[in-house]
Amino acid sequence: MGLLPPSRSRGSRRCWAAVLVAAPLVWLAACGGGGGGGGGGGSVAPAPSGPGPSIAAPTGRLWHHNYALDFLDGTQIASATGGPPMAVTPEAEAIPWPDGSQYVTAEWDLRTDRTAVRVHATASGAVLHEAAVDQYFRAPRPAPHRKEWVLGRVSDSVTTAGVYAVIDLAARRVLDQFPADDAAVDWLPDGRYVHVTHDGRISIGTVGVAARQAVGQLALPRGLTVNEVWADPQGRRLALRLWSKSEAGTIDVSDLWVSDLDGRNAYRHTQTRMTNRARWSPDGRLIAFDVDTGSLCDFSGCVGHCELWYADADAREVTALPAAGDARQFRVRNRSGQERVLGCDLLGWTP
Known part of the structure; x- marks a missing residue:
């Protein structure tokens, strides 16, 4: 199966278009599902009365590209417990594997219109696997059970959904791909993936197997649809971005909800109306999220700033x-040893 010709529209670097990929991929010379849906009914749990739970102290390593922390481009690792930071890469966003031992980068080259996808060892920065994909490959998610597998989303512009593709970087081939126009997808810790349609149908799939197993239905509040999903490290719960859009296509509300893997016991986690991303702590106790006033845009553009909580x-x-006390901001040390508040974006949270 060959590559499909893309459109040539492009957005900003943070919103670069991805392009439709089909097996086999095209590699640089230097480089070494269907089915599913339906199921049981979920329920939206009421908010508890009285004070909320206390907030556990964070631990682990926080992968970020918060430029203001040290006025450095690229990815750094901050310690959640006050240790010194570590520089990872000066150019690319580095997305770590769950154990933090290696990370993946995806760098699009405007001149060649190709994306260089590389897996690096965290300790040394050495390239372990490298391949080039025609056009743009975005939002890579490393497979928790395989050090050479990456799930990513590819499309022909920022306004089209495209497909999800699972790539084996060692074998240099596409293992699976399926439409992304009506669903959000993330890995489960055992190597399967969870697939949630925009209307809340949840199914579980296996790479290379067309049919998915329906496991449940998320009961969505009126007017909201599922835009993104993040499975917890234990594979028991989901954090989901639910949003609504205006008739003009701008985002009105964007918040995180949490549910069991089958969609039951769902509750609204954030009530900021401006939260777009989530990262689970390695032990699943905490969720990091952004509050991004710049995510609410109109025809005049996007303004504001982003905070990490x-x-x-x-x-x-x-x-x-701050007055509510229901969330906290990460306080970490910069390269000069000064304590600072960590800002957006959080790329990964590892032990």
């Missing part, structure tokens, strides 16, 4: 306001 995963209706 964390709260207990069991917390509900989190407003992330």
Whole structure:
């Protein structure tokens, strides 16, 4: 199966278009599903009365590209417990494997219109696998069970959904691909993936197997649809971005909800109306999230700033306001040893 010709529209670097990929991939000379849906009914749990749960202290390593921390481009690793930071790469966003031992980068080259996808060892920075994909490959998600597999999303522009593709970088081939126009996808810790349609149908798939197993239905509040999903490291719960859009296509509300893997016991985790991304702590106790006033855009553009917060995963209706005390901001040390608040974006959270 050959590559499909893409359109040539491009956005900003943070919103670069991806392009439709079909097996086999085209590699640089230097480089070494269907089915599913339906199922049982989920339920939206009411918010508890009284004070919320206390917030556990964060641990582990925080992968970020918060330029303001040290005025450095690229990815750094901050310690959640006050240790010194570590520079990872000066150019690319580095997305780590769950154990933090290696990371993947995806760098699009405007001149060649190709994306260089590389897997690096964290300790040394050495390239372990490298391949080039025609056009743009975005938002890579490393497979928790395989050090050479990456799930990514590819499309022909920022306004089209395209497909999800699972790539074996060692074998240099596409293992699976399926449409992304109506679903969000993430890995489960055992190597399967969870597939959630925009209307809340949840199924579980296996790479290379067309049919998925329907496991449940998320009961969505009126007017909201599923835009993104993140499975917890234990494979028991989901964090989901639910949003609504205006008739003009701008985002009105964007917040995180949490549910069991089958969609049951769902509750609204954040009540900021401006939260777009989530990262689970390695032990699944906490969820890090952004509050991005720049995500609410109109025809005049996007303005504002982004803050990074964390709260207990069991917390509900989190407003992330200092006076509320229902969430906290990460305090880490920069390269000069000064304590600073860590800002957006959080690329990964590893032990």
